[in-house]
Amino acid sequence: xxxxxxxxxxRLHSIxxxxxxxxxxxxxIFPLILMLIFGSIFGGTTSNKTxxxxxxxxxxxxxxxxxxxxxxxxxxxxxxxxxxxxxxxxASHMSIDQGIVIPANFTANYHNNSIFIRYYHNPSSQxxxxxxxxxxxxxxxxxxxxxxxxxxxxIDSLPISATIPKPVDYYLPGLIGFTMLNGVFTTIxxxxxxxxxxxxxxxxxxxxTKSEWLASSTLFFYVITLISDLILYVVxxxxxGIKISLSPVNVIVAAITIFFGMLIFISLGLIAGIxxxxxxTASIIGxxxxxxxxxxxxxxxxxxxxxxxxLTISSFLPLTYxxxxxxxxxxxxxxxxVALDIILMGIGAAVLFGVSSYLASRIEDF
Amino acid sequence: xxxxxxxxxYAIEVRNLKKSYGNFTAVNGISFNVRKGEIFSLLGPNxxxxxxTIEIMEGVRTRDSGIVSILGIDPGKDRKALLNIAGIxxxxxxxxxNVTPMESLRFxxxxxxAESDPMELLAMVExxxxxxxxxxxxSGGQKQKLGLAMSLVNDPEVIFLDEPTAGLDPxxxxxxxxxxxxxxxxxxxxxxxxxxxxxxxxxADYVSIINHGEIxxxxxxxDIVRENHDHxxxxxxxxxxxxxxxxxxxxxxxxxxxSVTISLTENAQFFSVVEKFRxxxxxxxxxxxxxxxxxDVFIRMVNxxxxxxx
Ligand SMILES: Nc1ncnc2c1ncn2[C@@H]1O[C@H](COP(=O)(O)OP(=O)(O)OP(=O)(O)O)[C@@H](O)[C@H]1O
Ligand SMILES: [Mg+2]
Numbered sequence: 185x186x187x188x189x190x191x192x193x194x195r196l197h198s199i200x201x202x203x204x205x206x207x208x209x210x211x212x213i214f215p216l217i218l219m220l221i222f223g224s225i226f227g228g229t230t231s232n233k234t235x236x237x238x239x240x241x242x243x244x245x246x247x248x249x250x251x252x253x254x255x256x257x258x259x260x261x262x263x264x265x266x267x268x269x270x271x272x273x274x275a276s277h278m279s280i281d282q283g284i285v286i287p288a289n290f291t292a293n294y295h296n297n298s299i300f301i302r303y304y305h306n307p308s309s310q311x312x313x314x315x316x317x318x319x320x321x322x323x324x325x326x327x328x329x330x331x332x333x334x335x336x337x338x339i340d341s342l343p344i345s346a347t348i349p350k351p352v353d354y355y356l357p358g359l360i361g362f363t364m365l366n367g368v369f370t371t372i373x374x375x376x377x378x379x380x381x382x383x384x385x386x387x388x389x390x391x392x393t394k395s396e397w398l399a400s401s402t403l404f405f406y407v408i409t410l411i412s413d414l415i416l417y418v419v420x421x422x423x424x425g426i427k428i429s430l431s432p433v434n435v436i437v438a439a440i441t442i443f444f445g446m447l448i449f450i451s452l453g454l455i456a457g458i459x460x461x462x463x464x465t466a467s468i469i470g471x472x473x474x475x476x477x478x479x480x481x482x483x484x485x486x487x488x489x490x491x492x493x494x495l496t497i498s499s500f501l502p503l504t505y506x507x508x509x510x511x512x513x514x515x516x517x518x519x520x521x522v523a524l525d526i527i528l529m530g531i532g533a534a535v536l537f538g539v540s541s542y543l544a545s546r547i548e549d550f
Numbered sequence: 551x552x553x554x555x556x557x558x559x560y561a562i563e564v565r566n567l568k569k570s571y572g573n574f575t576a577v578n579g580i581s582f583n584v585r586k587g588e589i590f591s592l593l594g595p596n597x598x599x600x601x602x603t604i605e606i607m608e609g610v611r612t613r614d615s616g617i618v619s620i621l622g623i624d625p626g627k628d629r630k631a632l633l634n635i636a637g638i639x640x641x642x643x644x645x646x647x648n649v650t651p652m653e654s655l656r657f658x659x660x661x662x663x664a665e666s667d668p669m670e671l672l673a674m675v676e677x678x679x680x681x682x683x684x685x686x687x688x689s690g691g692q693k694q695k696l697g698l699a700m701s702l703v704n705d706p707e708v709i710f711l712d713e714p715t716a717g718l719d720p721x722x723x724x725x726x727x728x729x730x731x732x733x734x735x736x737x738x739x740x741x742x743x744x745x746x747x748x749x750x751x752x753x754a755d756y757v758s759i760i761n762h763g764e765i766x767x768x769x770x771x772x773d774i775v776r777e778n779h780d781h782x783x784x785x786x787x788x789x790x791x792x793x794x795x796x797x798x799x800x801x802x803x804x805x806x807x808x809s810v811t812i813s814l815t816e817n818a819q820f821f822s823v824v825e826k827f828r829x830x831x832x833x834x835x836x837x838x839x840x841x842x843x844x845x846d847v848f849i850r851m852v853n854x855x856x857x858x859x860x
Binding site: 188189191192193195196199200203204381382383385386389390391392 | 610630633638640642643644645646647648649653654657658660661662663684700701703
């Protein structure tokens, strides 16, 4: 391996890429357009009902009466969470700004004519204090007003400790996943094309070896992916005010994740490109890899919103894991939770890259 | 003889080279030598095995058996060493669609750590005015010229040119001939395949005619013609064709208008024919003597071979 040849080909490849309008379009412009479209459609208000998380710790009957009351107002879309979940992290993962916790002794308190609940809210949401008032009024009317038995209502207001992402915040990790996925196409078209035209052979006359070509192509695609991701971030920030956690650790861990992802998809493209003799077959195989991942891996919306049967399919797609990892790192600021995933991705990337390099080494004339 | 023992005088040695694709034998035991500073030309009809042979010499293709030595290097074993001393212009040269000749040459110069000046190389093949035109917008001949410039980036000692002038106009063809001639003057050894027999006749010091993977004739173009020519042609113009009626010249001839085309199988026949005209008092207004060209010999050899097979 000689660095001057790797960089030389990197330069040549960059020139060729920048001049090919379709390359720039798919890798840089297309994800931007997707972000702008989806951001404009779903970026603002999500629905006219207010999302409300409910955690009911009370084993008695009365607490469900309260849930019913809130539900009947038709003002809330209620999401019930389990007793041992943490309301802050649930709020964060579901992008919901407020929730209530019904304590274990609710029914008992009710019989003593005094109820008490905790209201959790996202301090940076401008609506959550009005939601607090709303809930307070509903409960006062129901429990206090005309009822035969007057019950004292007590609401304790507490801030949610985790950051609550907006739907648009999810677009960045999703679209970063999309830019990695583009690696499939850059190689899947190039390999049969260069083979047919004997360009690999012509390149080899310059002394460029297969491993140098592979290293250079990979490096090039990594740089392009990072640039494209940076542009996405800046545009997302300017247009939609997306919030992600960009601590140095997060940036490094995200860059490593992107590197492995790109390596996996470049390798998949390479394997498919070597397996096919012409560009038409390559394009069919490329689409077969590309589209399921595009729609089922959480590029456009978090997989947690998917029905179970789609989730099952999604769990077989490598891109799902990359986007989930990027969500954990960039949105939930929790890089440590993905350590194992990243190691597994690294192993997967190494294996696939090894297989594709081996196959590439058997391309004749190069 | 071992490869290391190459006679210093030879730049290239090929001994008993064989190559089959499946059970089709493309090259069937050919041998030749190329002296240093010599232009060697492989001639042969389509599918004769020229490209297969030259690609084996370039290290692009594997061989089944035989010995190949390029300045002492076995191209099947040390491709890297070969690329340091060899320049290659493949048949159907192609390159990345949207890069310019300038950018392509810069890449080659950088990759090979060569010192040549890209503009000088382009000027040499008369492509300097297209230095910034992307490859896909070059004409076929311009692409070919770029390929030649690319093959010369590292000032190679041995140069392989597989049909360098295919599809070129007569002027461009002469530009390439001049480049090849200059390379020879600088002591480079050149292997050239071509379908243009006059090209081989003009440029090559030594020619091997190859057909069905076997060498059918060897030697300098003039030697090949001398050894294999069948007859010479004498064309005589007379004042009036009617005088030729019923005349026996002792050799075969045909009449077309006022010109008589006479086929001579031996040199001595020339004098006897001239003498005959003098005796008959026929006035000769113009006389040309044509030796068979390499092309005539080539066509006869190749056709003869085909008719044997059919
Ligand atoms: N990769 C291959 N697989 C199978 N057969 C091949 C292959 N390459 C060449 N051949 C066959 O080998 C024979 C010699 O081919 P080659 O390309 O060496 O001919 P050539 O003399 O260069 O012809 P041309 O003048 O048309 O370039 C041909 O009959 C061709 O069909
Ligand atoms: Mg050929």
